[in-house]
Amino acid sequence: MPGQRKLGRATDQRKAILKNLTTALFVSGRIETTEARAKEVKNIAEKLITLAIKEADNFTSKQVKVSAAKVDSKGKKLTDTKTSKNGKKYFVVEREQKTDMVSVDNASRLHARRLIMNWVYRPTTADGKNINITDKLFDEIAPKYKDKKGGYTRIYKLGPRRGDAAEMVILELV
Incomplete structure (x- = not known):
C-alpha cells in the first residue's frame, strides 16, 4: 500500500514507522509528524478506511450452541465425581448448553x-x-464516513522543526 517514499530508512524500519503512525492515527484521531511521513500515512489510512467502509455490513448472524461450565455463587466451577472402569474416582466439570446469536464475517x-x-x-x-x-475501524470510523467518497484525513502545516528544519504537520481524521 505505501507509495514511493523511502523516508531515509531500510524497508523493515520504514514499515514499522508507517504501522506505528497508522495505529496512532486510528487510536487518537490525530498525529504530529513530518510532512513526508504524513503523506505516506494518509495514503495507507485512506485505503484502510475505504476497505472498512466497503465491507462494513458484509456479515451474517447465526445461532450457535455454546457450552459453558456451570459456576456457583462464588465463581467456582461445579464438579461431579465419576468412577472409571478400573475403580478410580475423578472429577468432571458440569456444563450447560446455551444458544447464542453471533455475527460471522463473510469471506x-x-x-x-x-x-x-x-x-x-x-x-x-x-x-x-x-x-x-x-x-474500531469497522464499528466506529467506517460508519462515520459511510456517505463520503474519500478525503477522510486532513493535513495542517505547522512549520519547520527546530534542529533539522523538517516540515512538521498535523495529520487528523476529518
Whole structure:
C-alpha cells in the first residue's frame, strides 16, 4: 500500500514507522509528524478506511450452541465425581448448553480485516487492556464516513522543526 517514499530508512524500519503512525492515527484521531511521513500515512489510512467502509455490513448472524461450565455463587466451577472402569474416582466439570446469536464475517470481510491487521499494531491502554483497531475501524470510523467518497484525513502545516528544519504537520481524521 505505501507509495514511493523511502523516508531515509531500510524497508523493515520504514514499515514499522508507517504501522506505528497508522495505529496512532486510528487510536487518537490525530498525529504530529513530518510532512513526508504524513503523506505516506494518509495514503495507507485512506485505503484502510475505504476497505472498512466497503465491507462494513458484509456479515451474517447465526445461532450457535455454546457450552459453558456451570459456576456457583462464588465463581467456582461445579464438579461431579465419576468412577472409571478400573475403580478410580475423578472429577468432571458440569456444563450447560446455551444458544447464542453471533455475527460471522463473510469471506471478503474476513480478508479485509486481515489486510487491515497487516497495517496496524495491537496497542494497549494504560491499564493493560488491548485496543482492537480493526473493530474500531469497522464499528466506529467506517460508519462515520459511510456517505463520503474519500478525503477522510486532513493535513495542517505547522512549520519547520527546530534542529533539522523538517516540515512538521498535523495529520487528523476529518
